[in-house]
Amino acid sequence: MSWAVPKEVEEKVDALVRRYPKPRSAVVMVLHALQEHFGCISPEAIEWTARKLGLRPINVLELVTFYPMFRREPFGKFHLRICRTLSCALAGSHQLHRHICEKLGLDPAKPGPQTSTDGLFTVEFVECLASCGTAPVIMCNETQHEQMTIEQVDKLLDQCRCKCGTGREGNLAAEHGFEP
Amino acid sequence: MKQSQQSNDPLAAPPGMISVTVDGRTVLVPRTMPDWQGRQVPTTMLQACELAGVTVPHYCYHPKLPVAGNCRMCLVEYGVPALGPDRKPMRQPDGSLVIKKSPRPAIACATPVSPGMEIYTSTPTVKLMRQSVLEFLLINHPLDCPICDQAGECKLQEYSVEYGRASSRFVETKVHKNKQVDLGPRIMLDQERCILCSRCIRFTRDVVGDDALGIVNRGSYSAIAAYPGTTFDNNYTLNTADICPVGALTSKDFRFQMRVWFLKETMSLCASCGTGCNIVIGSRENRIYRFTPRQNDAVNSCWMCDYGRLNYRWIERADRLTNPGGTKLTKPDWEDAINGIAAGLKQTIPGHIAIVASARLTNEELYLVRRLAQFLGAPTDCAPRSGPADNLLLCADRNPNTKGAQLLGIAASLPGANLPVFARLIRNGTIRSLLVFGEDVTRHGIAPEDLARLDFLVASDIHSNGTTMISHYFLPGCAHVEKRGSFTNVHGRIQKFEKAVDPPGLARPELYWLSELVCRVTGQSVGRTVESVFEAMRAEVPAFRNIAWADLEDHGVATSV
Numbered sequence: 001m002s003w004a005v006p007k008e009v010e011e012k013v014d015a016l017v018r019r020y021p022k023p024r025s026a027v028v029m030v031l032h033a034l035q036e037h038f039g040c041i042s043p044e045a046i047e048w049t050a051r052k053l054g055l056r057p058i059n060v061l062e063l064v065t066f067y068p069m070f071r072r073e074p075f076g077k078f079h080l081r082i083c084r085t086l087s088c089a090l091a092g093s094h095q096l097h098r099h100i101c102e103k104l105g106l107d108p109a110k111p112g113p114q115t116s117t118d119g120l121f122t123v124e125f126v127e128c129l130a131s132c133g134t135a136p137v138i139m140c141n142e143t144q145h146e147q148m149t150i151e152q153v154d155k156l157l158d159q160c161r162c163k164c165g166t167g168r169e170g171n172l173a174a175e176h177g178f179e180p
Numbered sequence: 181m182k183q184s185q186q187s188n189d190p191l192a193a194p195p196g197m198i199s200v201t202v203d204g205r206t207v208l209v210p211r212t213m214p215d216w217q218g219r220q221v222p223t224t225m226l227q228a229c230e231l232a233g234v235t236v237p238h239y240c241y242h243p244k245l246p247v248a249g250n251c252r253m254c255l256v257e258y259g260v261p262a263l264g265p266d267r268k269p270m271r272q273p274d275g276s277l278v279i280k281k282s283p284r285p286a287i288a289c290a291t292p293v294s295p296g297m298e299i300y301t302s303t304p305t306v307k308l309m310r311q312s313v314l315e316f317l318l319i320n321h322p323l324d325c326p327i328c329d330q331a332g333e334c335k336l337q338e339y340s341v342e343y344g345r346a347s348s349r350f351v352e353t354k355v356h357k358n359k360q361v362d363l364g365p366r367i368m369l370d371q372e373r374c375i376l377c378s379r380c381i382r383f384t385r386d387v388v389g390d391d392a393l394g395i396v397n398r399g400s401y402s403a404i405a406a407y408p409g410t411t412f413d414n415n416y417t418l419n420t421a422d423i424c425p426v427g428a429l430t431s432k433d434f435r436f437q438m439r440v441w442f443l444k445e446t447m448s449l450c451a452s453c454g455t456g457c458n459i460v461i462g463s464r465e466n467r468i469y470r471f472t473p474r475q476n477d478a479v480n481s482c483w484m485c486d487y488g489r490l491n492y493r494w495i496e497r498a499d500r501l502t503n504p505g506g507t508k509l510t511k512p513d514w515e516d517a518i519n520g521i522a523a524g525l526k527q528t529i530p531g532h533i534a535i536v537a538s539a540r541l542t543n544e545e546l547y548l549v550r551r552l553a554q555f556l557g558a559p560t561d562c563a564p565r566s567g568p569a570d571n572l573l574l575c576a577d578r579n580p581n582t583k584g585a586q587l588l589g590i591a592a593s594l595p596g597a598n599l600p601v602f603a604r605l606i607r608n609g610t611i612r613s614l615l616v617f618g619e620d621v622t623r624h625g626i627a628p629e630d631l632a633r634l635d636f637l638v639a640s641d642i643h644s645n646g647t648t649m650i651s652h653y654f655l656p657g658c659a660h661v662e663k664r665g666s667f668t669n670v671h672g673r674i675q676k677f678e679k680a681v682d683p684p685g686l687a688r689p690e691l692y693w694l695s696e697l698v699c700r701v702t703g704q705s706v707g708r709t710v711e712s713v714f715e716a717m718r719a720e721v722p723a724f725r726n727i728a729w730a731d732l733e734d735h736g737v738a739t740s741v
Contacts, residue, residue: 056407061407065397
């Protein structure tokens with residue numbers, strides 16, 4: 001199957017490019033648009049962006065590898081972002097991160113996002129999520145979970161699995177009153 | 181009323197100049213200086229320090245590249261004249277300026293100087309900053325100096341000696357990266373040694389115009405890379421190994437061949453095209469290991485092309501001519517050969533002899549050929565040699581001295597135009613004798629069967645070729661790295677080069693036996709040294725009239741013609 005940018009995405013990209021005095025300036029926004037559509041930034045997307053903006057692919061690759069928000073591989077269904085900055089670190093976020101990684105069979109020492117083999121979870125140790133007053137904080141996709149403990153993390157993982165029908169049965173969401 | 185000012189008042193500099201004080205020494209520096217492209221831009225603190233004779237250590241700054249300011253090695257402290265409430269510089273009771281020291285240091289490579297500025301490069305703070313920058317740079321550096329090709333000419337080593345700490349405080353685990361990244365056909369990258377100064381990126385992007393390299397990933401994991409699936413392959417890639425201040429980029433041709441401190445350095449020229457890039461030859465025990473560019477802003481700036489740089493292996497090829505020979509020479513002896521050729525030339529008749537001389541010969545050698553040709557009444561020409569030019573240094577004329585051959589009247593106005601004429605005149609029996617110096621005319625339109633008709637054929641070259649093989653006498657010549665002399669580049673710049681290695685066997689510089697032949701045939705001696713021949717040439721050839729050998733120095737002189 002050949003890789004192609006659908007017409008509506010390309011139109012969106014063209015509109016983005018028009019917002020800047022130089023096409024090059026639009027590169028981050030264009031990458032966001034492509035990631036939103038494709039789920040990640042593939043080599044094809046990098047090369048397409050470079051052609052679109054009159055750049056060399058290495059210029060785009062530099063950006064994609066620099067910003068953690070750009071993914072080079074598809075992420076899991078649930079993107080767990082564990083805050084590693086000071087307040088959360090003091091409140092035990094490193095232990096939470098290690099616990100999650102070990103539970104999902106991932107290497108806590110490895111830098112960058114990692115995805116579990118079942119493709120359900122992507123774990124990322126990130127900088128400040130801007131909720132220092134309720135440390136430690138974890139974001140599951142777009143939902144923020146505050147003052148997390150090991151027990152709550154276990155429940156969160158179970159809940160996520162339930163949503164996909166891969167975990168044990170039970171109405172955890174109703175039981176514990178939070179949304180993954 | 182204007183305050184009385186001392187004659188050495190820093191604010192009273194001549195027009196176009198700025199007075200700054202570097203480590204207590206006041207110097208006048210130009211208000212603007214050329215940037216990497218030669219445009220006049222405000223003089224920086226680093227340039228002012230250089231003019232004051234003070235070295236400011238730096239990694240990312242290079243005078244021929246845009247300023248990046250990322251390595252922080254050139255941090256210095258400085259102060260500027262303090263202004264009073266009247267917005268005028270305040271003065272001490274003795275009339276000297278009140279200097280307000282900046283609370284923060286500044287990078288000398290990117291900070292312009294201002295009138296009355298004081299720069300401090302040896303304060304305890306500056307020393308500590310240099311030490312700290314080095315400590316950061318060495319955090320993830322592998323310290324594999326014993327096997328590193330850059331060792332001996334590495335800025336990390338040099339600055340560690342001058343400004344670094346004696347011991348490391350780093351007890352954590354180093355980040356490991358790829359030590360053998362095949363960036364391109366001629367360049368190998370060791371990502372661990374890289375200090376991310378970005379000189380290579382700027383060089384290939386801004387000087388060559390091939391934006392092939394970038395920094396990928398971030399933080400401690402940052403690394404130089406080409407886009408996956410592409411190779412770093414333009415004609416100037418090896419310059420990145422030269423400007424790499426550490427051992428990250430190495431030449432595949434040179435790596436692991438020789439420790440640099442064993443190399444003898446000889447000032448020379450690249451002979452692979454008419455540009456005449458200035459080079460340094462690195463040799464040891466009569467073997468050439470590398471060519472590196474030598475700065476000459478009138479010719480090649482700090483660069484040379486990969487094609488010219490790697491074009492030296494032929495010098496030690498096995499088919500080098502190592503002794504005089506030919507069908508009429510009974511033993512390989514110079515005396516016999518010169519005697520035989522001189523005797524043969526004395527019997528030639530003007531109008532029945534022609535000379536082909538290579539545009540790879542030096543000005544001095546071509547001048548001797550001219551003396552011979554004038555005495556013998558022989559028409560002359562060169563063999564043209566061309567290839568595709570590029571937009572930077574490589575020129576279409578692949579002979580190093582076509583211009584010299586033209587100025588000396590050896591080459592036809594369109595070099596090579598006489599060769600078909602010679603071929604015709606040989607075939608119809610008009611030309612009975614042919615002298616060929618440093619070329620194979622069978623590859624330039626004169627067939628071996630035509631050469632066989634000649635009464636007298638003398639040839640010389642570096643390697644055995646189609647002409648030397650059938651000549652009555654052949655003489656072994658020298659590569660330019662094996663002799664001294666001068667070339668005139670395509671723009672008419674006369675540049676000299678020195679001898680790096682000895683020729684093999686009995687091979688001798690063309691000047692040595694051409695001067696002997698001129699002496700025997702014409703009865704006039706022009707001496708046997710490059711200098712004496714150059715003097716004779718100067719007296720006779722207008723283009724060289726105003727130039728003495730000593731004037732050529734390291735960077736050559738442009739001819740007035």
